[in-house]
Amino acid sequence: MVSPLRSTLIALSKSTRMQDLIVGMPISRRMARRFVAGETLPDAIDAIRASNATGLLATLDFLGEHVHSQAEASVNADEYIRALLAIRQAGVDANISIKLTAMGLAVDDDFCYRNVRRIVEVAALLGNFVRIDMEDTPVTDRTLAIYRRLRGDFPNVGVVIQAYLYRSQEDVRSLMDQGMAHLRLCKGAYDEPPAVAFQAKAEVDQNMTDLIRLMLESQDKFPGAYPAVASHDHRIINWVKAYTHHHGIAADRFEFQMLYGIRRDLQQELADQGYRMRVYIPYGTRWYPYFMRRLAERPANLLFFMRALVGG
Ligand SMILES: Cc1cc2nc3c(=O)[nH]c(=O)nc-3n(C[C@H](O)[C@H](O)[C@H](O)COP(=O)(O)OP(=O)(O)OC[C@H]3O[C@@H](n4cnc5c(N)ncnc54)[C@H](O)[C@@H]3O)c2cc1C
Secondary structure, three states: OOOHHHHHHHHHOOOHHHHHHHHOOHHHHHHHOOOOOOOOHHHHHHHHHHHHHOOOEEEEEEOOOOOOOHHHHHHHHHHHHHHHHHHHHHOOOEEEEEOHHHOOOOOOHHHHHHHHHHHHHHHHHOOOOEEEOOOOHHHHHHHHHHHHHHHHHOOOEEEEEEOOEOOHHHHHHHHHHOOOOEEEEEOOOOOOOOOOEOOOHHHHHHHHHHHHHHHHHHOOOOOOOEEEEEOOOHHHHHHHHHHHHHOOOOHHHOEEEEEOOOOHHHHHHHHHOOOOEEEEEEEOOOOHHHHHHHHHHOHHHHHHHHHHHHHO
């Protein structure tokens, strides 16, 4: 079952009043730094460089979801273009991850598409890649529709599929059929109702391995199908290692991904074993919703935070 605590924290991640309170506290800024590389682009480039130095690849996320004006969405897209140029200039190995609600999805789908297209075009010119993160189910169809539009013109774009959704098997199959399955597979970070999503962890985990298997076993039939397994769950990771070893699937036909600041030991272990291991590196000042989702994923994080608050 999804815990009431998780639901509460995810609901609070959308509260502007709570945001003002939490962001204003030095202790929460300090704790957020565990999950966020810093507030500026140079901070983010430093974090990428440090990751690359130990064999880890990176994907960069400029924080700031749910904007409600074209002006804000354009500023966000401009920042990503700056980030792509900075990645090139610094000579580091990183692509970028974007959220459509940061790109103007709340304003208008066509505006959002055009705004993202600007980024994807620059990325294509630079030989780089853009991942579209998946947000909650009110925007799933629109996110996939914009992804399909972009992917029709650009091979350097991918999207995310969440294993907690019942629909995901069908989405993966149809994206593979269309030759568009450059997919990050994750469990899913939002609070979704039983009408659309598995609630039990065991069911989500089962669907996660089913989706990974579906992609790995069909890769030869579907050119371009490339799964990125985004999880810190050692059982899922061990399953992928065993499955690919058993079926002779080369380590360059998939990758692992994890979030900055989480299971660094396991990240390094995988890279040292010769797997592609990509770290998701967020930066920027608007870290509150991202931070709350990280607390929601692990009660121990929340406990640590509460203790720090009480202890001053
Ligand atoms: C690179 C990447 C990109 C992602 N992109 C998206 C996206 O676009 N859309 C989306 O909905 N979700 C996204 N997620 C989040 C994902 O859906 C899960 O919420 C998150 O990864 C936790 O699930 P898990 O697979 O790690 O397994 P879990 O079963 O939740 O956790 C397994 C173990 O991992 C460790 N762990 C997990 N989370 C934390 C944490 N916050 N702090 C400390 N330890 C932790 C713990 O040891 C835990 O026991 C992404 C995750 C990653 C790694």
